Amino acid sequence: MMAGSDSDFPVVIHHNPDCGTSRNVMAIIRAAGYELVVIEYLTVGWTRPQLLGLFAAAGISARQALRIARSPAEEMGLTAPEVTDDQLLKAMIQHPILVNRPIVCTPKGVRLCRPSERVLDLLDRAPRGPFAKEDGQLIIDAKGNRLV
Numbered sequence: 001m002m003a004g005s006d007s008d009f010p011v012v013i014h015h016n017p018d019c020g021t022s023r024n025v026m027a028i029i030r031a032a033g034y035e036l037v038v039i040e041y042l043t044v045g046w047t048r049p050q051l052l053g054l055f056a057a058a059g060i061s062a063r064q065a066l067r068i069a070r071s072p073a074e075e076m077g078l079t080a081p082e083v084t085d086d087q088l089l090k091a092m093i094q095h096p097i098l099v100n101r102p103i104v105c106t107p108k109g110v111r112l113c114r115p116s117e118r119v120l121d122l123l124d125r126a127p128r129g130p131f132a133k134e135d136g137q138l139i140i141d142a143k144g145n146r147l148v
Helices: 020-031 048-058 085-094 116-122
Strands: 011-015 036-040 103-106 109-112 138-140
Touching: 011 020, 020 036, 020 116, 048 085, 048 103, 048 109, 103 116, 109 116, 116 138
Parallel strands: 011 036
Antiparallel strands: 011 103, 103 109
C-alpha cells in the first residue's frame, strides 16, 4: 500500500445487521481488503448534523433517504407529499429505522448503497472473483470483471 492512498483510510458503513443489503455491502468491502468502521445506527442513533452531512455528501434529500419498506414511515404519515425535509429529519432522529441503508463513506464519496453493488463505485479495488451476494447473484466473475 502506498502511503496516503485511499486504501489507507477505513471505509465507514452505517449498518443494520438485520439487512441483507447491508450485510452484502460489508462482505464486498471486507473481501476487497479494506479496514471497516461499522456504525450500527439503530443502536447509536442519528444526529441532525450527521444526517444533513451524510445526505448532502451523498447528494440525496431526506425524502430520498426515507426507508418506506418494513418501517413505520407510512403509518406515521411521512410519505405524504406535504411532509417537509425538516419533519422527516426529526422523525429519523426519533426513529433511526426510518433512514434507508447502508450509507457508506470512503475517500471517493458517500453513497446510499442500494443495490449493494453500488459500493464498488466507492472503492479503488474490488474483491477477487468470483464474488456473489447472499442470494447467490454473482456480481464479480472469476476473472474479476464486474457483472452488474
